[in-house]
Amino acid sequence: MSPAPLLSAQGLRVGFTTEGGLLQAVDGVSFDLAAGEVLAIVGESGSGKSVTAQTIVGLTRSPNARIEGSVRLGDTELLDASETELRKVRGERIAMVFQDPMTSFNPVYRLGAQIVEAIRAHRDGVSKSEGRARAVELLDSVGIPDAERRVDDYPHEFSGGMRQRAMIAMALALEPEVLIADEPTTALDVTIQAQVLRLLESLNRERGVATILITHDLGVVAEVADRVLVMYAGRVVEEGTLDEIFYDPQHPYTWGLLGSLTRLDRPRPKRLRQISGAPPSLLSLPEGCSFRPRCPHEFAKCMEMPGLEARLADAPSHCDRCWLDPERKREKREVGGQIGLEAPA
Amino acid sequence: MGRFVVRRLAGMVLVLFAVSVLVFAIFNLIPNSDPAQRLAGKNATPTLVKSIEEDWGFDESLPVQYFDTMKKIFTGELISYGDELNVDERIAEGIPTSFSLCIGAAVIWLFFGVLFGYLSATRAGGWLDRALTVGSVGGISIPVFLIATLFLYFLTYKIELFPASGYVPLLEDPIQWAYHLILPWFTLAILNIGFYSRVLRSNMLDVMREDYVRTARAKGLDEKRVMIRHVLRNSLIPIVTLFGLDFGATLFGGAIITEVIFSLGGVGQYAAEAITNLDLPPLMAITIFGAFFVVLFNALTDVVYAYLDPRIRLGTSAQ
Numbered sequence: 001m002s003p004a005p006l007l008s009a010q011g012l013r014v015g016f017t018t019e020g021g022l023l024q025a026v027d028g029v030s031f032d033l034a035a036g037e038v039l040a041i042v043g044e045s046g047s048g049k050s051v052t053a054q055t056i057v058g059l060t061r062s063p064n065a066r067i068e069g070s071v072r073l074g075d076t077e078l079l080d081a082s083e084t085e086l087r088k089v090r091g092e093r094i095a096m097v098f099q100d101p102m103t104s105f106n107p108v109y110r111l112g113a114q115i116v117e118a119i120r121a122h123r124d125g126v127s128k129s130e131g132r133a134r135a136v137e138l139l140d141s142v143g144i145p146d147a148e149r150r151v152d153d154y155p156h157e158f159s160g161g162m163r164q165r166a167m168i169a170m171a172l173a174l175e176p177e178v179l180i181a182d183e184p185t186t187a188l189d190v191t192i193q194a195q196v197l198r199l200l201e202s203l204n205r206e207r208g209v210a211t212i213l214i215t216h217d218l219g220v221v222a223e224v225a226d227r228v229l230v231m232y233a234g235r236v237v238e239e240g241t242l243d244e245i246f247y248d249p250q251h252p253y254t255w256g257l258l259g260s261l262t263r264l265d266r267p268r269p270k271r272l273r274q275i276s277g278a279p280p281s282l283l284s285l286p287e288g289c290s291f292r293p294r295c296p297h298e299f300a301k302c303m304e305m306p307g308l309e310a311r312l313a314d315a316p317s318h319c320d321r322c323w324l325d326p327e328r329k330r331e332k333r334e335v336g337g338q339i340g341l342e343a344p345a
Numbered sequence: 346m347g348r349f350v351v352r353r354l355a356g357m358v359l360v361l362f363a364v365s366v367l368v369f370a371i372f373n374l375i376p377n378s379d380p381a382q383r384l385a386g387k388n389a390t391p392t393l394v395k396s397i398e399e400d401w402g403f404d405e406s407l408p409v410q411y412f413d414t415m416k417k418i419f420t421g422e423l424i425s426y427g428d429e430l431n432v433d434e435r436i437a438e439g440i441p442t443s444f445s446l447c448i449g450a451a452v453i454w455l456f457f458g459v460l461f462g463y464l465s466a467t468r469a470g471g472w473l474d475r476a477l478t479v480g481s482v483g484g485i486s487i488p489v490f491l492i493a494t495l496f497l498y499f500l501t502y503k504i505e506l507f508p509a510s511g512y513v514p515l516l517e518d519p520i521q522w523a524y525h526l527i528l529p530w531f532t533l534a535i536l537n538i539g540f541y542s543r544v545l546r547s548n549m550l551d552v553m554r555e556d557y558v559r560t561a562r563a564k565g566l567d568e569k570r571v572m573i574r575h576v577l578r579n580s581l582i583p584i585v586t587l588f589g590l591d592f593g594a595t596l597f598g599g600a601i602i603t604e605v606i607f608s609l610g611g612v613g614q615y616a617a618e619a620i621t622n623l624d625l626p627p628l629m630a631i632t633i634f635g636a637f638f639v640v641l642f643n644a645l646t647d648v649v650y651a652y653l654d655p656r657i658r659l660g661t662s663a664q
Contacts, residue, residue, distance in 0.1 A: 054559075057563060059559060059562060059563060083568065084567075087565050087566075087567055088565065089565070090562065090563055090564065090565035091563065091564040091565035092565055095563070096560075096563040098556060098559065098560060098563075100556055103555065103556040103557060104556045104557055104559075104560045105557055105560065106557040106560075106561070106575055106579065107557070107579075107654070107655070107656055108578060108579060108582075108653065108654055108655060117561075117564065117566065117574075118564040118565070118566075121564055121565045121566045121567075121570075122565055154655045154656070156655070156656050167560075170564070
């Protein structure tokens with residue numbers, strides 16, 4: 001643990017006023033991101049992971065958004081920052097890569113021009129031709145073949161995987177300290193996913209870019225993350241190192257996520273495992289633990305919301321929100337020789 | 346590109362043929378439209394009518410008459426039944442007026458339509474947006490003849506600010522030209538200002554939700570640049586389609602009322618005269634002329650479209 005984290009969120013809450021009432025999309029998320037670290041935020045759709053990521057750089061600001069808590073980048077408080085101050089942080093110090101590379105580039109401008117635009121937004125002195133040369137260099141560095149020629153292509157002339165590489169190249173244009181990748185591989189073919197992950201991993205290793213990786217895919221997490229935050233219904237339900245989460249998961253929701261992974265080194269299950277039920281509506285959360293209605297291990301105490309606490313004596317940084325006794329958890333999560341939420345019906 | 350042009354030209358000929366046949370057929374189906382009777386006057390003898398029929402070729406079969414009329418349009422020999430003047434020459438006389446009116450109006454409606462649409466969309470929900478919405482809906486709802494009448498009453502009669510009628514050629518006196526056209530321009534433009542600003546507003550609000558707009562913000566672009574370079578630029582693409590259709594249609598249709606009210610003496614006013622007198626030759630010629638421009642602007646729209654949206658490239662497949 002480094003003494004001063006690069007990026008730190010404390011008690012981040014994001015709500016949106018809707019016709020149905022206040023929708024609390026993110027409810028008290030805290031984390032620290034150290035320089036050079038890869039933090040994965042995992043959860044289903046609607047768990048608040050993307051909102052968390054976008055709130056860091058102020059992309060969720062709107063008249064009907066209620067944002068509370070603190071997000072600090074070094075000494076700067078980002079939640080209080082003016083639009084102008086935030087604009088200087090975006091792209092320059094914190095860059096983002098989004099989920100769908102097909103729609104994340106403007107279709108009417110050449111890719112190179114869009115990268116140059118990102119550079120010139122922060123570097124007044126850079127000429128268009130210097131910017132273009134830099135764009136070629138960047139595209140080349142993320143493995144776009146024949147970058148000198150492809151820099152003048154339009155987005156639709158690139159394949160999905162190439163576009164995501166170009167997206168990453170654009171994010172790296174100004175050598176940011178933090179890269180936020182919001183489901184960077186979700187829209188890609190499996191083979192391309194692996195390439196993009198390897199690229200993100202090498203960027204982290206070689207350039208020391210601290211990365212927040214947002215995903216619903218634990219397979220992705222296992223490959224690149226140092227630490228993992230598991231989110232459910234706007235809250236962090238478990239937090240720990242990669243090994244802690246994968247080998248000693250404490251929250252039944254994490255068991256469910258791990259159990260639903262299909263593993264090639266195990267006999268093929270009759271049915272793919274799933275977590276039954278659906279995430280609760282954020283407008284009407286259940287009383288107590290939000291995962292209670294889907295949890296087969298529910299007991300009386302679950303009517304009370306558990307806090308995010310370290311419950312294991314030997315792992316002070318491994319926190320979770322579950323009332324079950326850690327010893328009992330060890331028995332309960334064993335399903336057919338591996339970790340899971342419950343035996344398939 | 347070559348194939349595109351050929352295809353477009355073929356389509357154009359087909360459209361013009363269909364339109365002219367339709368007008369010709371409708372004219373001959375209208376009761377009391379027998380041109381020989383009308384030319385001969387009220388108390389004409391059957392012999393006179395008969396001789397007029399022979400002179401003008403009305404005794405021929407309809408297809409022959411149709412092709413004869415069409416041939417004369419293109420050789421410039423078509424004579425009106427009403428004033429017995431050469432039709433093509435009268436259209437040629439009216440063209441500078443009609444073009445001045447329509448091009449000027451188009452510039453005005455594009456400028457204000459885009460300006461108001463942009464202001465509305467970037468301040469959606471604010472008081473300016475509401476005011477512009479009310480104004481736009483008003484502009485769309487008020488009929489052209491009422492706008493023209495209100496203009497005439499308040500701006501030429503009550504306060505004598507503008508001339509009530511007439512057209513001064515551009516080359517003769519550019520200032521008088523513009524001065525005489527200001528009221529007709531705005532009369533013609535107001536409907537489309539309202540319409541275009543509404544369409545642009547909703548296009549922009551849609552585009553603002555696009556992923557690439559979020560990307561543009563995440564790059565650290567300032568809000569104005571995001572709005573103009575990314576939101577407005579992409580929202581203008583559908584506006585171009587609209588404009589291509591509207592401009593062609595206005596040139597020889599939408600401008601008729603305005604031309605008549607302000608007595609500009611353009612092609613539109615000639616069309617209005619021909620309609621009231623059931624005068625077939627000018628109707629045929631003006632229809633073909635108008636249809637020609639509608640089709641032409643449609644083709645131009647496609648070309649501009651490809652320029653604005655690189656995903657649509659004519660004749661060349663991607664890669």
